[in-house]
Amino acid sequence: xxxxxxxxxxxxxxxxxxxxxxxxxxxxxxxxxxxxxxxxxxxxxxxxxxxxxxxxxxxxxxxxxxxxxxxxxxxxxxxxxxxxxxxxxxxxxxxxxxxxxxxxxxxxxxxxxxxxxxxxxxxxxxxxxxxxxxxxxxxxxxxxxxxxxxxxxxxxxxxxxxxxxxxxxxxxxxxxxxxxxxxxxxxxxxxxxxxxxxxxxxxxxxxxxxxxxxxxxxxxxxxxxxxxxxxxxxxxxxxxxxxxxxxxxxxxxx
Numbered sequence: 001x002x003x004x005x006x007x008x009x010x011x012x013x014x015x016x017x018x019x020x021x022x023x024x025x026x027x028x029x030x031x032x033x034x035x036x037x038x039x040x041x042x043x044x045x046x047x048x049x050x051x052x053x054x055x056x057x058x059x060x061x062x063x064x065x066x067x068x069x070x071x072x073x074x075x076x077x078x079x080x081x082x083x084x085x086x087x088x089x090x091x092x093x094x095x096x097x098x099x100x101x102x103x104x105x106x107x108x109x110x111x112x113x114x115x116x117x118x119x120x121x122x123x124x125x126x127x128x129x130x131x132x133x134x135x136x137x138x139x140x141x142x143x144x145x146x147x148x149x150x151x152x153x154x155x156x157x158x159x160x161x162x163x164x165x166x167x168x169x170x171x172x173x174x175x176x177x178x179x180x181x182x183x184x185x186x187x188x189x190x191x192x193x194x195x196x197x198x199x200x201x202x203x204x205x206x207x208x209x210x211x212x213x214x215x216x217x218x219x220x221x222x223x224x225x226x227x228x229x230x231x232x233x234x235x236x237x238x239x240x241x242x243x244x245x246x247x248x249x250x251x252x253x254x
Contacts, residue, residue, distance in 0.1 A: 001029045001030075001248070001249045001250075001251055001252070002026065002027070002028045002029055002246060002247075002248055002249075003028060003029060003030050003031075003032075003101075003140065003142065003218065003246060003247045003248075003249055004026060004028040004030070004031040004032070004234075004244050004245070004246045004247075005031070005032045005033075005034070005103060005142040005143055005144075005216060005217075005218065005244065005245050005246070006031065006032070006033055006034070006216075006240065006242060006243070006244035006245070007033070007034040007035045007105070007143075007144040007199070007216060007240060007241075007242035008033050008034070008035060008036065008239065008240050008242075009035050009037075009240040009241050009242065010035065010036070010037040010038075010240075011033060011036040011037065011038055011043070011045070011066065012037075012038060012042065014239045014240055015045055017238065017239035017240075018237075018238070018239050019239055020045070020047065022234075022237055022239070022244070023047055023068070024047075026234075026244075026246075028246070029069070029070050029071070030067060030068070030069045030070070030094070030101060031067070031068050031069075031244075032065070032066070032067050032092070032101075032103035032142055032143060033065060033066040033067070033068075033103075034064075034065050034103065034104070034105035034143050034144040035063060035064065035105055035144065036054065036056070036063075036064035036065060036066050036089075037061050037062060037063070037064055038054075038056060038061075038064060039056050039060060040054055040056055043066075047068055049070060050068040050069060050070060051068070051069050051070075051071075051072045051073075052066070052067075052068055053066065053067045053069075053076050053078075053092055053094070054066045055078040055079065055089040055090075055091070055092050056089045057087065057088045057089040057090075058087045058088070058089075059088070062088070063088045063089050063090060063105055064088075064089040064105070065089055065090060065091065065092050065103055065104070065105050065143070066092070067092050067094060067101075067103060069094060069101075071096065071253045073094040073095050073096055073101075074095045074096060074097065075094075075095040076092070076093070076094055076095070077092070077093040077095070078091075078092055079091055080093075080125060080126065080129045082125050084118070084121065084122075085107075085122050085125065088107070089105075090104055090105050090106070090107070090122070091103065091104045091105075091126070093133075096253050096254070097253065097254045098137075098138070098251055098252050098253050098254045099137060099138040099139065099140055099251055100133050100136070100137065100138070100139045100140070101139075101140050101142075102129075102130065102133070102139065102140070102141045102142070103141075103142050103143045104126060104141070104142075104143040104144075104145070105143055105144050105146075106119070106122060106123070106126075106143065106144065106145045106146040106147070107119045107122050107146065108146050108164055108165070109146070109164040109165070109167060109169075109170060110164055111164060113164060113167055113169070116167070116169055116170075119146075119169075119170065119173075120169060120173065123170075123173040123174075123176075123177070124173075126177075127173075127176060127177050127180055130177070130180070130182070131180050131181065134181060134182075134221050138220065138221060138224050138227070138251065139182075139220065139221055140218065140219075140220055140247065140249065141182065141217075141218070141219040141220070142216075142217060142218045142219070142245075142247070143216065143217070144199075144215060144216050144242065145174065145215060145216070145217050146164075146165055146170070146215055147165055147166070147170040147171060147173070147174050147215055148160075148165055148166050148171075148213045148214055148215055149171055149174045149175070149184065150171075152192075152193075152194055153196075153197075153213065153214040153215075154166060154197070154212070154213040154214065155195075155197065155210065155211040155212055155213070156211065165213060165215060166213075177219070178219075181221055181222050181223075182219040182220065182221060182222065183219060183220055183221070183222055183224075183225055183228070184217060184219060185217075185218045185219065185220055185228045185231045185247050186214070186217065186218070186231040186233070186245070188225060188228050188231070189228060189230060189231045190231065195210055196214055196233055196235075197210065197212025197213055197214050197233070197235070198212070198213070198214050198215060198216040198233055198235075198242055198243055198245050199212055199213045199214075199215050199216065199241060199242045199243075200212040200213075200241060201241070202241055207241075214233075215242075216242055216243075216244075216245045217245070218231065218245065218246070218247040220247075220249075226250070227249055227250040227251055228247070228248075228249070228250075229248040229249065229250050230247075230248040231245075231246070231247055231248075232245065232246035232247070232248065233245050233246075234246065
């Protein structure tokens with residue numbers, strides 16, 4: 001199976017920058033989107049052959065997630081049952097007989113870590129949620145998780161230490177998720193690969209110089225390690241300040 005995740009930084013804007021061409025070319029079984037920045041009535045895009053699920057923030061033009069999937073799931077859950085995060089449209093879960101698929105747009109801790117308490121609460125809640133799901137079978141967790149875990153995961157770790165996305169608190173929380181029984185699929189396949197990033201600032205020609213961060217992930221349970229066939233970063237795909245990331249997974253809907 002081919003699974004893709006992409007922070008589109010506004011789906012309507014990304015649709016004008018080649019999103020549909022990318023979807024048609026790659027033809028993933030599931031593509032999950034973060035930061036859609038739209039309300040349900042604003043979504044007029046309906047790709048043929050896909051079922052669409054959208055979870056919007058109450059605040060217009062903010063946050064939001066979406067999933068396009070070729071196979072209708074047995075059940076869909078919008079949110080994780082906590083209004084603090086669900087009001088911002090941050091998670092969608094699809095339930096299939098063969099696996100559970102979760103996408104999330106993790107909160108940004110913001111400049112000066114102004115929102116670190118909210119971010120910490122989200123991480124604790126999502127870790128508990130994922131651990132509960134993992135008791136019942138394979139879980140695939142993806143999205144813009146808004147953290148570079150190790151120094152290898154960003155171009156300039158020194159100057160960014162302590163900043164949002166590379167604070168000790170956020171890195172520790174990501175480590176706690178791994179300790180809870182999950183694997184960073186990209187590092188399973190490419191443990192020492194440098195220069196592999198999924199987000200670049202729009203400032204200072206960062207993408208041109210590949211001065212980026214790897215903050216978009218696919219995670220799976222440790223016991224499903226052998227199902228990770230490949231991990232992909234589509235760094236030649238534009239349309240957002242993030243590029244898509246992917247997981248090639250040995251598994252089926254059933």
